[in-house]
Amino acid sequence: MVAGVVGNENGLKKAMVAFEQIRREKIPLLRARDQPAWIKGLECVNLAWVGEMVTRTALERRESRGQYYREDYPVGRGSSDSSCMPGRAVIHYCHEDSNCTTARAAGGGD
DSSP states (O other): OOSSSEEOHHHHHHHHHHHHHIIIIIGGGOOOSSHHHHHHHHHHHHHHHHHHHHHHHHHHOOSOBTTBEETTBOSOTTSSOGGGSTTOEEEEEEOTTSOEEEEEEOOTTO
């Protein structure tokens, strides 16, 4: 997994490359034989743009905030340790190389 609720700079940069590749190489090849297929193609284009925007903003964020946890920035700005506040859920995430991470994510309403 390169981007998700638990992220880091390396994974987010990989996701950005993937989204840019989709925009450059895949989207220009989209063709539609009828209106429903054309609508589905446009939805794919929109999803690629939204995914890239969400990934770009996550990459710019240099903190863990709310339900989003940055492995490389575990503490939120302006807090002593936002990941250890009461009421937080614990997330266990295992990378492809079987290296597991434990993160505390915000509870509802953060």
